[in-house]
Amino acid sequence: MNKRGPIVVIEDDMDDQEVLTMVFQELGCPNEIAFFKGGDEALDYLTQPDVFPFLVLCDINIPRMNGFEVKEKACGMDTLAHKCVPFLFYSTGPSDRHARDAYAQSVQGFFAKPASYDGLRATISVILQYWGMCYSPMQAQSAAVNTH
Secondary structure (H helix, E strand, O other), rough: OOOOOOOEEOOOOOOHHHHHHHHHHOOOOOOOEEEEEHHHHHHHHHOOOOOOOEEEEEEEOOOOOOOOHHHHHHHOOOOOOOOOEEEEEEEEEOOOOHHHHHOOOOOOEEEOOOOOHHHHHHHHHHHHHHHOOOOOOHHHHHHOOOOO
């Protein structure tokens, strides 16, 4: 996980993309926000050797390949496994089955899309704070380079 890397958002709804953009801006998030409407495009981006994202926020209900299928493909890609990117789901209508399926795939978080702007802002703020404080292998590598 690269805390300065892009935040990858897999979301096909343009209105949701606009609202998320406003939330990230309002929170003062310095990371680039890379939006993708579908899983194939997002996976192509994520597997580029020079792309080291901060995290992935993936809607479950996206066209062609749903969020669970995106996560399953991502788990099978060695190039992604070494990047240690937190993969989070969010959905407008989460169910217990969705949550069980998500955690069975070792997702790092599952969130309901809040109905209000303030709710979304609070959720994104907590996600950014939590993952911003988490230790990652990239920090260990940076620390080792800086001490030599």
